[in-house]
Amino acid sequence: MAKDEAAGTVSPGAAPRYGRSMRLSDCHNVRDFRELARRRLPAPVFHYIDGGADDEVTLARNTAAFDDVDLVPDVLKGLETVDLSVEVLGRRIAMPLMLSPTALQRLFHWQGERAVGRAADAFGTWFGISSLATIALEEIGARVRAPKMFQLYVHRDEGLNAALIDRAKAAGFDALTLTVDTAVGGNRERCLKTGFTSPPRLTPASLLSYARRPGWVWNFLVRERFRLPNLETHVAAGTRTAMSVGDYFTKMLDPRLDWKAAERIRVCWGDRPFCLKGVMSVADARRAIDIGASAIMVSNHGGRQLDGARAPFDQLAEIVDAVGDRIEVILDGGVRRGTHVLKALALGARAVSGGRLYLYALAAAGEAGVMRALRLLRDEIERDMKLMGVARVADLGRGHLRWR
Numbered sequence: 001m002a003k004d005e006a007a008g009t010v011s012p013g014a015a016p017r018y019g020r021s022m023r024l025s026d027c028h029n030v031r032d033f034r035e036l037a038r039r040r041l042p043a044p045v046f047h048y049i050d051g052g053a054d055d056e057v058t059l060a061r062n063t064a065a066f067d068d069v070d071l072v073p074d075v076l077k078g079l080e081t082v083d084l085s086v087e088v089l090g091r092r093i094a095m096p097l098m099l100s101p102t103a104l105q106r107l108f109h110w111q112g113e114r115a116v117g118r119a120a121d122a123f124g125t126w127f128g129i130s131s132l133a134t135i136a137l138e139e140i141g142a143r144v145r146a147p148k149m150f151q152l153y154v155h156r157d158e159g160l161n162a163a164l165i166d167r168a169k170a171a172g173f174d175a176l177t178l179t180v181d182t183a184v185g186g187n188r189e190r191c192l193k194t195g196f197t198s199p200p201r202l203t204p205a206s207l208l209s210y211a212r213r214p215g216w217v218w219n220f221l222v223r224e225r226f227r228l229p230n231l232e233t234h235v236a237a238g239t240r241t242a243m244s245v246g247d248y249f250t251k252m253l254d255p256r257l258d259w260k261a262a263e264r265i266r267v268c269w270g271d272r273p274f275c276l277k278g279v280m281s282v283a284d285a286r287r288a289i290d291i292g293a294s295a296i297m298v299s300n301h302g303g304r305q306l307d308g309a310r311a312p313f314d315q316l317a318e319i320v321d322a323v324g325d326r327i328e329v330i331l332d333g334g335v336r337r338g339t340h341v342l343k344a345l346a347l348g349a350r351a352v353s354g355g356r357l358y359l360y361a362l363a364a365a366g367e368a369g370v371m372r373a374l375r376l377l378r379d380e381i382e383r384d385m386k387l388m389g390v391a392r393v394a395d396l397g398r399g400h401l402r403w404r
Contacts, residue, residue, distance in 0.1 A: 024365040030336040030357050037363035043209035044194035045107055049359050051190030052303035059303030062334030065311040069343050070402045074389030082385040083392045088351040089175045089273040091147040094124030095378050100355040101128030101151035106226050108363040110219040115367035120146040123374045136229040141171025149175045156254045160234035176269045181278030183255045185246030186305040197242040199226050263291040282322040289327050299332035320348030338380025346396040
């Protein structure tokens with residue numbers, strides 16, 4: 001048995017072998033995009049995308065959890081076409097896979113959020129933007145036609161929080177997603193070992209890693225200056241002052257965030273969809289309903305926060321059973337294959353969301369990489385629905401699943 005480092009799972013046989021040279025056309029799945037990203041990024045930047053907290057047990061489990069459930073297809077359905085579309089957060093999207101908000105995208109490829117936004121437009125799905133985005137909210141609002149989600153990290157600076165909400169409203173964002181699992185930064189040991197910071201800081205330990213990736217260094221230095229435009233009006237950290245993401249969460253985010261504060265933010269946002277990202281318990285899912293949330297994202301922050309936490313897929317069924325008829329439940333994390341999407345939908349998720357699945361592709365080849373990754377995943381979802389004998393997403397149910 002060999003460990004698949006891209007997915008964090010254990011699978012039969014040896015890990016795939018890649019040639020000395022590798023191109024975008026050699027990428028046929030998320031694992032391949034991960035390998036090309038590893039070859040093109042300086043080690044500190046790659047391990048920031050790739051790593052998790054502590055021993056990375058939760059990071060590995062996020063994807064491995066899908067392997068504990070098997071699909072049971074129906075045959076002779078006479079399907080020539082299938083409908084991948086779903087309605088989530090008040091918008092109908094062309095496929096049930098959303099692009100999670102992720103930070104610092106300009107570090108992975110100089111095209112950053114612009115590339116991912118264009119891909120979201122092309123595939124007609126939700127595009128998430130982080131508070132730590134490297135493109136201004138106003139530019140995204142003007143450029144991206146796809147449904148747009150702004151992910152709010154609540155800072156100690158209340159003026160910054162108010163400004164972020166106001167800017168997202170004015171820029172026409174369709175939904176606000178409040179991240180609720182960052183009371184303190186997770187222990188990201190890979191970042192500690194490589195010295196990763198935002199912006200990158202050269203150290204004796206990391207100098208060689210950057211020197212081995214001259215293409216990345218050229219683009220970082222010559223292209224548009226790296227900045228966090230949605231934060232820099234209030235804080236220097238992350239733009240003018242180098243800081244690790246773990247330290248940023250611990251020092252800059254407000255640990256006093258509670259349910260009353262979340263409800264105040266929901267009221268401030270108004271009547272547009274409001275989502276909580278990082279809900280992992282039934283009790284918290286019920287509280288989300290009580291404060292008027294439209295949706296919850298069942299998420300453990302990609303295994304970057306509390307190691308040993310349950311995987312979202314492991315927790316999905318009990319949350320759907322408890323609240324799925326009163327609030328939209330979105331699975332976030334660990335998705336690497338179209339079959340993973342179908343398994344989550346069959347358990348009752350309204351849609352599925354992922355970050356690393358497109359970040360590897362962004363790092364590998366910019367916009368072309370993200371386009372190829374989403375095309376491959378969409379094709380997998382479509383093909384797998386036909387093989388399952390389901391014409392619509394709503395036709396998937398627990399009768400199509402068996403637990404090992």
